[in-house]
Amino acid sequence: GIKDVKLLGLEQTYLARYHTPSRRLGESASLGQVIGEMPRHLLEAIAFGGMILLALVLLARGSGQLVDVLPTLGVFAFAGLRMIPAMQQIYLALTQMRYIGAMLDNVHRDTVETGARSPRALPEVPVLRLGERLDLVEVSYAYPQAGRGVLQGLSLTIPARTTAGIVGGTGAGKTTAVDLILGLLAPDSGEIRVDGVPLTPGNLRGWQRTLGYVPQQIFLLDDTVAANIAFGIPPESRDMAAVERAARLAELHGFVTEELPQGYETMVGERGVRLSGGQRQRIGIARALYHDPDVLILDEATSALDTLTERAVMEAVANVAHAKTVIMIAHRLSTVKGCDTIFLLDRGRLAAQGSYADLVATNETFRRMAGG
Numbered sequence: 001g002i003k004d005v006k007l008l009g010l011e012q013t014y015l016a017r018y019h020t021p022s023r024r025l026g027e028s029a030s031l032g033q034v035i036g037e038m039p040r041h042l043l044e045a046i047a048f049g050g051m052i053l054l055a056l057v058l059l060a061r062g063s064g065q066l067v068d069v070l071p072t073l074g075v076f077a078f079a080g081l082r083m084i085p086a087m088q089q090i091y092l093a094l095t096q097m098r099y100i101g102a103m104l105d106n107v108h109r110d111t112v113e114t115g116a117r118s119p120r121a122l123p124e125v126p127v128l129r130l131g132e133r134l135d136l137v138e139v140s141y142a143y144p145q146a147g148r149g150v151l152q153g154l155s156l157t158i159p160a161r162t163t164a165g166i167v168g169g170t171g172a173g174k175t176t177a178v179d180l181i182l183g184l185l186a187p188d189s190g191e192i193r194v195d196g197v198p199l200t201p202g203n204l205r206g207w208q209r210t211l212g213y214v215p216q217q218i219f220l221l222d223d224t225v226a227a228n229i230a231f232g233i234p235p236e237s238r239d240m241a242a243v244e245r246a247a248r249l250a251e252l253h254g255f256v257t258e259e260l261p262q263g264y265e266t267m268v269g270e271r272g273v274r275l276s277g278g279q280r281q282r283i284g285i286a287r288a289l290y291h292d293p294d295v296l297i298l299d300e301a302t303s304a305l306d307t308l309t310e311r312a313v314m315e316a317v318a319n320v321a322h323a324k325t326v327i328m329i330a331h332r333l334s335t336v337k338g339c340d341t342i343f344l345l346d347r348g349r350l351a352a353q354g355s356y357a358d359l360v361a362t363n364e365t366f367r368r369m370a371g372g
Contacts, residue, residue: 218281224262
């Protein structure tokens with residue numbers, strides 16, 4: 001960021017890096033303008049020279065009187081004046097086609113190389129609800145071109161309507177495990193089962209419709225509080241009762257109605273600049289709860305918050321923990337201290353599981369993480 005640049009005195013370094021591409025951009029823009037304007041002046045010169053030559057030829061072959069050739073010259077001059085702008089527009093269109101064609105070639109090449117496909121309307125599929133348990137059975141996953149698998153034969157079971165925490169050091173595979181549960185990644189081997197039903201491309205969308213997800217960084221639109229809670233829902237289709245219900249569960253309703261001047265219609269600013277970190281996080285929780293999901297997943301959702309704000313956010317999570325399955329990824333163990341079950345991952349494998357007290361008593365790695 002700009003603070004790092006100024007503190008380290010790197011202004012000239014970055015200005016030097018910027019200078020060359022900036023100069024090239026200026027030269028290219030200037031050349032483009034010159035080339036774009038050149039045909040008009042060239043055509044005008046050719047037309048003017050042609051008129052002079054035509055006048056001389058007509059005078060030489062005719063009576064030699066200028067008044068006799070003026071009507072003919074007028075016809076040609078009028079035709080030339082009408083044709084020059086049209087020819088200029090044709091030239092500009094051809095130039096733009098060549099310029100845009102180069103960009104389209106890059107887009108086409110990237111599309112072919114990545115195998116991207118045009119999005120299509122997703123078919124309606126039956127909802128796959130979690131009623132008893134969520135199982136990861138011998139799940140392995142490796143990112144493309146990675147030397148080692150992130151997850152290696154991971155197996156764990158999360159009972160429905162309980163709170164589960166997933167902890168571990170950097171690179172343990174926590175986020176990858178959650179991405180697999182969310183259906184954003186597909187396991188290389190093993191299965192993810194919902195009440196014994198394996199997740200497949202055919203039922204994945206039905207499973208995702210029951211999930212609520214709260215990331216570490218909440219993306220907020222420069223829009224109203226209500227629009228950010230009912231994310232992506234048009235105003236005419238927005239269910240304000242569901243917005244208020246989600247806000248109450250997220251411990252946000254009192255703040256919105258008592259402190260914001262226009263309540264749920266208050267603009268939050270670009271990326272929520274008018275709100276504190278805790279308030280933005282609660283909007284993220286309310287957004288996840290708007291569709292009343294069966295499973296609520298928090299991916300280090302409180303890691304950037306101070307202790308008091310984290311406690312307030314976790315109180316909001318506790319409001320729904322008794323009725324929903326809650327899965328939390330955390331670096332700070334204080335976040336998962338109240339979980340029914342904590343899963344400790346190490347290098348893509350399940351190292352231990354149990355309650356907070358059990359793991360502190362029986363697992364040395366967890367005890368060191370807890371500072372004991």
